[in-house]
Amino acid sequence: MPTPRAIDLEDAALELIRRASTVLPEDVTDALKRAHDREESGSAAQQSLASILQNISMAAEASTPVCQDTGTLIFHVYYPFGYSTASMINQINRATIRATEHAYLRPNAVHSLTGKNSGNNLGAGAPQFHFHEWETDEILVRLLLKGGGSENVCAQCKLPDTRLKAGRNLDGVRKVVLDTIFAAQGMGCAPGILGICIGGDRGAGYMSAKEQLFRPMNDRNPVPELAELEERLLKETNELGIGPMGFGGKTTILSVKISALHRLPASFFVSIAYLCWAGRRADMTIKNGEVVYHA
Amino acid sequence: MRKLTLPLDENTIRSLHVGDPVLLSGVMLTGRDTAHTYFLDELLKDPIPESEVEVGKAVRRILHGGAIYHCGPVVKKENETWTFVAAGPTTSIREEPYEADVIKHFGVRVVIGKGGMGKKTLAACQEHGAIYLHAIGGAATLIARSVTQVESVYKLEFGVPEALWRIRVEDFPGVVTMDSHGKSIHEDIRAASQRALEGLLAG
Numbered sequence: 153m154p155t156p157r158a159i160d161l162e163d164a165a166l167e168l169i170r171r172a173s174t175v176l177p178e179d180v181t182d183a184l185k186r187a188h189d190r191e192e193s194g195s196a197a198q199q200s201l202a203s204i205l206q207n208i209s210m211a212a213e214a215s216t217p218v219c220q221d222t223g224t225l226i227f228h229v230y231y232p233f234g235y236s237t238a239s240m241i242n243q244i245n246r247a248t249i250r251a252t253e254h255a256y257l258r259p260n261a262v263h264s265l266t267g268k269n270s271g272n273n274l275g276a277g278a279p280q281f282h283f284h285e286w287e288t289d290e291i292l293v294r295l296l297l298k299g300g301g302s303e304n305v306c307a308q309c310k311l312p313d314t315r316l317k318a319g320r321n322l323d324g325v326r327k328v329v330l331d332t333i334f335a336a337q338g339m340g341c342a343p344g345i346l347g348i349c350i351g352g353d354r355g356a357g358y359m360s361a362k363e364q365l366f367r368p369m370n371d372r373n374p375v376p377e378l379a380e381l382e383e384r385l386l387k388e389t390n391e392l393g394i395g396p397m398g399f400g401g402k403t404t405i406l407s408v409k410i411s412a413l414h415r416l417p418a419s420f421f422v423s424i425a426y427l428c429w430a431g432r433r434a435d436m437t438i439k440n441g442e443v444v445y446h447a
Numbered sequence: 448m449r450k451l452t453l454p455l456d457e458n459t460i461r462s463l464h465v466g467d468p469v470l471l472s473g474v475m476l477t478g479r480d481t482a483h484t485y486f487l488d489e490l491l492k493d494p495i496p497e498s499e500v501e502v503g504k505a506v507r508r509i510l511h512g513g514a515i516y517h518c519g520p521v522v523k524k525e526n527e528t529w530t531f532v533a534a535g536p537t538t539s540i541r542e543e544p545y546e547a548d549v550i551k552h553f554g555v556r557v558v559i560g561k562g563g564m565g566k567k568t569l570a571a572c573q574e575h576g577a578i579y580l581h582a583i584g585g586a587a588t589l590i591a592r593s594v595t596q597v598e599s600v601y602k603l604e605f606g607v608p609e610a611l612w613r614i615r616v617e618d619f620p621g622v623v624t625m626d627s628h629g630k631s632i633h634e635d636i637r638a639a640s641q642r643a644l645e646g647l648l649a650g
């Protein structure tokens with residue numbers, strides 16, 4: 153058997169987790185600042201955004217978690233041919249244990265049958281890993297911390313939906329998304345970030361919806377129909393008036409990102425991943441032993 | 448901005464209305480899902496199981512006229528002293544089946560969390576003189592700074608997030624979103640956003 157290429161990600165992954173948990177990406181912070189300036193001065197909406205912004209800078213300064221729910225750790229690892237995914241998992245697991253000891257992460261992995269917390273964020277399916285082999289000769293590790301409150305308001309809808317008069321088309325997609333955001337109210341810690349997938353089976357749909365959450369806030373969808381729907385949904389979800397924390401206000405959603413997958417003729421799913429304002433993601437690339445952190 | 452100090456009496460609570468921003472100081476208790484089932488299964492029993500009598504007394508002392516905070520903190524222990532590192536609110540609606548009984552039994556005056564609660568809790572607030580204070584979801588570091596001391600912890604065997612932490616806070620920020628007069632911002636916003644939704648669905 154050929155030996156795999158040697159790499160030790162442990163220390164770099166610890167730093168990646170620290171950054172993800174304690175420093176909110178700049179594009180998300182900027183979007184929150186713009187939201188703050190849009191709200192009426194003195195309103196509960198503007199006050200809560202001011203607290204959020206104050207909290208973000210305090211967390212970065214003190215290197216403490218932006219939010220105490222440090223969420224599910226979702227890793228996407230892009231790697232060139234020759235590396236062992238099993239050893240990368242071991243290394244990142246060790247980094248996860250250390251990050252929990254440093255209180256960058258809250259112990260967040262609970263056994264579903266016994267109710268026991270593993271205490272170190274490791275468990276069946278925790279952390280979550282997705283590996284992608286690619287042609288580039290560097291390793292890219294992307295991490296998203298997805299909090300529970302926002303996970304609980306995610307929804308997977310089926311078209312057609314007679315209650316909403318939503319058909320199997322983009323207007324039907326628009327309707328189920330609006331209805332889902334209405335149902336969520338402030339409970340996912342609005343203002344939120346939406347990742348949406350049209351099509352796929354149930355598993356692939358949610359997976360792709362969550363991958364959209366890694367996209368920069370201000371990128372433009374290369375598919376014109378989807379770009380248009382993203383813009384329209386951003387406008388209309390905010391017209392619902394739910395506002396930050398559900399106190400009422402002009403900003404309910406900060407950005408909308410949509411993907412499309414092939415589906416079976418018999419099914420038409422719309423998977424909606426809601427990420428709270430604490431959209432904690434971080435990237436690192438490793439090339440010739442040198443680590444560079446982004447965002 | 449109203450400054451309030453725990454424990455609180457009924458008159459003070461009745462003077463508060465939805466939309467009021469508040470800064471809260473004093474001693475409070477954290478408790479989320481496991482804590483609420485524990486209250487119902489053990490502490491609200493008569494008699495309280497012998498093994499739980501001590502904790503039961505301690506909980507009553509804090510909660511009578513006091514505040515329960517729906518929070519699962521990130522904590523740190525150095526030289527036998529606990530500190531809160533991050534302590535934002537968790538979603539409250541999960542405690543809806545239990546909270547009215549908890550308010551009534553212990554005489555709780557302030558329920559703190561995020562997302563608001565339902566009709567049963569709103570009715571209990573009105574009947575017994577309590578409010579729901581909405582903390583800023585995710586503002587974990589900001590709130591942790593307002594925790595000046597972690598005084599004690601009960602039921603640590605539930606795990607760090609689920610344990611009952613007795614904390615002293617100073618100027619803990621929040622907005623009253625359910626008052627003792629039967630009003631709830633959450634119901635108002637739901638109704639207004641429902642009308643907006645109907646317009647958008649038709650368009």
Ligand code: SF4
Nearest residue numbers: 219299301341428585
């Ligand atoms: S939904 Fe997000 S911001 Fe809110 S408590 Fe959970 S992780 Fe924190």
